[in-house]
Amino acid sequence: MVDLTARLSGLTLKNPVIGASGCFGFGREFNEWYDIGRLGGIAVKGLTLKPSPGNPLPRIAETAAGMLNSIGLQNPGVDAFISEELPWLRGRDLAVIANINGHSVKEFALITEKLNGVEGVHALEVNISCPNVEHGGMFFGTDPQMAAEVVRSVRCETRLPLIVKLTPNVTDITEIARAAEAEGADIISLINTVAGMAIDIKKRRPVLPRGVGGLSGPAVKPVALRMVWETAGAVSVPVIGMGGITDHRDALEFLMAGAAAVAVGTGNFRDPMTGIRIVDGLTEWMEEEGVHELAQVIGAARFCPA
């Protein structure tokens, strides 16, 4: 027997595989394919204070080994999440991570207040990294001061484990990670999507109406891995790694780079069984390698200065 338990400060997952925010809905659709209770956790679709209709279509543009999205945080709002989606999720055996999005520092605090003490919410993921909204979003995640301010305001409101999700669209991601840690982040997750673009040469216009979209999928994996490596080396809180993971080998790369858990996003779109395939693949791999617990893998690729 191998032990896949992932211990992230204050948040314990029975295995390190999480459905990534925006790529796993509220879990219902994938539960038609397998018992989502077999995953370590789910980060639900990004929630805003009020229901949000999202961006105009088209919202998807496929690119080499990946895709650009411009969903714009379409979601039913935090209240509807609590009343309509959470009761169902409570019956599933996995950690529920509420991904929260504010247009202002104050809104982050207001959403947090609503989720405080609500049964069935195991952690908050503060999304300061969405490239697809006009106000807030990635803006908060590209400046250490702004990031700190958001994290501080959420930290004041809650004792729930606090995950801060970083954008890769910065010069030095460790700077933002350290700012978040200093303000009391319990866990850092990364990466959100990479700002990118595609142009329709026939129309001579960007494919996506807002021009810029967020790149995800295998195309971003090397960038994500490098940033997880850097971040895990710069902070002492645990890191959740994501970006282009499609099988257990990808997941192992992130774990060996120093991530304590991984999230799977775009991979679910190609194969709805991706999450569970990774759990099974990791289990088998550990058995074959004689690795008894996950901790033995985490950071295994990091050089050890004498």
Next chain:
Amino acid sequence: MAGDYWGKVRENAAISREIYRMTLDLPEIAAAARPGQFVMMTVSGDEAQDPFLRRPFSVSGMDAAAGTVSVHYRAVGRGTRAMARKAPGDSLRVMGPLGRGFWWDRGLRRAALVGGGVGIAPLLPLARALTADGIQVGAFLGAQNKAGLFGADVLEAAGCRTYAATDDGSGGYKGLVTELLLKVADAQGFFDSGAGDVSVCGSQGGGSVFACGPAPMLRVLTEICGVRRMPCQISMEERMACGLGVCMGCAVSAAGADGVVRRARVCGDGPVLDGAEVRWDG
């Protein structure tokens, strides 16, 4: 319930200068698919990462006895061009049947099917199912030119009156298929049968329009049907990432019976939507 299967290609060939038909062994999907539902095909190999996303295609034929499913497609980009290169014996990963197909009830007497381009595809199994239910069906096919027209043989074999229109006049009526529909349907008094509760297909007047094709065509059709109080179901096409209802990539605007405008996922709430409910300007 949808599943994800390896489908072995039985036949894959160009049936005209523009249109290909692929038939695959997919017994589970063949048994479960309803007219208007679709499948998501993986066009790159299992280990390949590119093209990463699956492609959506309407089921254009299902034969439960033979265990086969067909799609008609145009080779327009790198995914469909890769499909065109598949040979009998090759296998593709196919997820389906997905989405909500066309619906009707016992009140339906007469149906006009309107297909534009590859939008003809889902109308083929629909025509078979409707005529099997004893419903009188007229089919209106539109394309840019003759090479884009297909399915008339299937439709006629199913017992439908079939009409064709092309933009350049190379096949059938020269002009838009919606113009042709108006001419024929008005002459036959088709729309007179529609007056009634437009939200319940066929329940009142006994007539309904079922359509699939480019968005401008569908929009014009819903306007035509709106004025004449004729139910109109449309199968829509949007860019999809998941096809499963989770990514929100395909969300159009639609007003419910209560008049409140909501987001409807073409992949999950559709692809067939009540045309009267769709809000075209977002």
